[in-house]
């Protein structure tokens with residue numbers, strides 16, 4: 001075979017042994033190599049001089065010179081250091097290679113060489129030296145230019161990778177551009193094979209920019225094409241359940257509420273119920289900042305399903321959340337005569353069996369639980385509606401699994417309190433309709449947030465005392481980091497003991513993940529009932545706790561938390577009409593932690609914080625999502641490339657509007673490329 005499916009091992013200089021190393025990087029075919037883009041570049045036309053070494057301390061440097069001497073040391077067993085003395089215009093410097101004894105043959109005296117690496121100080125020789133990460137012997141064929149650097153695995157060098165990529169590039173004529181010509185002229189100026197070549201071995205800055213843009217467009221385009229296909233299918237091809245959007249149950253519920261819905265709640269409930277009443281399956285995402293009142297939207301939708309004669313499930317990612325939802329929702333539904341069951345890890349197998357029985361018979365109308373809800377054993381009598389909460393931890397795969405639980409095409413509502421920046425939402429939830437609860441219940445004043453250096457902690461505790469005196473309650477949070485859980489737990493317990501001494505006139509509770517469920521529930525119950533005034537806790541209360549009388553939150557070691565988590569935590573206060581306060585006790589050692597804490601002090605807007613978070617951290621969690629079946633985004637940057645994402649999305653949706661299943665012959669290549677990139681996950685639509 002002489003095409004892109006050619007096995008890498010047949011490329012010159014590779015062979016089966018090296019092919020295994022490539023495999024470790026996920027590269028088996030020539031085509032894979034073409035798309036294995038460099039993670040950085042070095043401009044080799046910019047060569048430094050050895051006289052500047054000290055100025056580059058700790059940084060990368062590129063030097064060129066002639067080797068004058070080579071020797072090998074073995075400071076400890078099985079560890080070799082190869083040192084080369086190299087002369088350039090400024091004098092002689094030393095370059096070192098670790099554990100590459102075999103290079104001695106190549107690095108002969110008199111050879112002219114280019115070395116790149118990091119400048120470090122050698123305590124023995126008391127000189128600055130270069131720890132090399134790459135080198136190139138200057139031969140007559142040598143051309144200065146921009147050199148790519150790839151992510152490597154053990155046993156593969158930059159040199160070998162570059163060489164092999166160069167060989168793969170000879171196959172570029174086989175790389176047909178799947179983009180239909182009309183789209184190509186409309187959205188990109190770069191030709192695909194040329195763009196791929198330019199990205200590996202850039203020649204001109206402008207050309208590289210165009211090439212990069214083209215390939216980022218492609219990454220987004222295929223993600224959105226998959227989303228558009230799923231979306232189109234649910235809209236046009238599937239028959240859904242027609243739920244009754246009004247009825248006695250809903251009416252009773254609305255009347256029982258002690259408050260009026262906000263305009264946003266009204267609008268979102270209407271959007272959800274409209275979808276449910278429509279003859280197509282609902283696929284909707286409801287986003288709402290912490291405390292915006294999502295529970296009422298969930299309950300209205302659940303009741304709509306029940307009053308239409310269907311069962312419904314509420315799925316959450318963790319046990320703690322499941323219990324909190326249960327506490328929040330079960331009582332309100334029970335009051336309306338609806339039977340709610342729970343599937344939790346703490347339940348005994350006989351308790352679980354009983355729930356299974358009630359779900360199979362239809363006795364139990366709503367079930368709340370973790371992923372256990374979609375286990376094979378669970379059989380529903382008539383499942384019609386599912387809510388997935390905090391869905392970003394569920395993948396497309398789980399969503400598909402869910403759909404096998406019913407003979408009918410069930411309606412799906414995804415809810416999240418994690419404000420997802422728009423660009424990320426478009427990518428992860430590209431196939432969902434979107435509703436946003438963009439208004440808080442009335443009377444809330446934004447939580448006043450302060451950064452507190454650890455030495456000022458005492459003053460905060462005095463402030464807390466004043467508020468406790470007024471009958472208000474408080475949370476004190478200690479972060480628990482998994483790796484050091486034991487130490488953290490101890491620290492929390494010790495601080496708790498101290499706090500008990502500081503506040504002898506009040507009752508405090510200590511809540512942490514090691515407690516049994518029943519113990520946790522009891523502590524939460526007492527806090528809710530105001531039997532406890534202060535809840536000292538590790539992060540288990542992160543999501544969902546709702547005690548409006550709690551007005552003060554103190555977060556210890558706040559620099560350890562991510563922004564999303566801090567925002568979630570802060571959302572536990574300021575849920576009532578009283579003014580609320582959040583103190584972030586933190587020593588700001590790194591620039592990132594400073595940015596995070598400043599952002600928290602400056603705004604309470606979850607969406608703004610999410611954008612900032614994305615800028616600071618990059619879409620870190622996104623990799624988790626990628627594993628659950630989305631095509632990878634290797635080059636694209638969700639922050640910088642947002643505009644391009646919008647363009648790609650529009651292009652993809654427009655295309656699917658004309659050819660709902662990519663079945664036209666002129667889209668055959670596109671279809672094949674989409675299947676390749678989504679690793680079979682779209683096949684259920686494309687092949688049926």
Ligand SMILES: Nc1ncnc2c1ncn2[C@@H]1O[C@H](COP(=O)(O)OP(=O)(O)OP(=O)(O)O)[C@@H](O)[C@H]1O
Pocket residue numbers: 259260261262265288289290291292293294295296417441442543544545546548571575
């Ligand atoms: N329209 C409203 N008017 C007044 N209070 C409301 C309104 N809607 C909800 N609430 C109250 O606001 C608080 C927060 O609501 P809810 O728990 O539904 O928020 P949420 O969006 O689920 O928040 P979280 O994501 O933090 O769990 C609750 O105490 C709830 O009773």
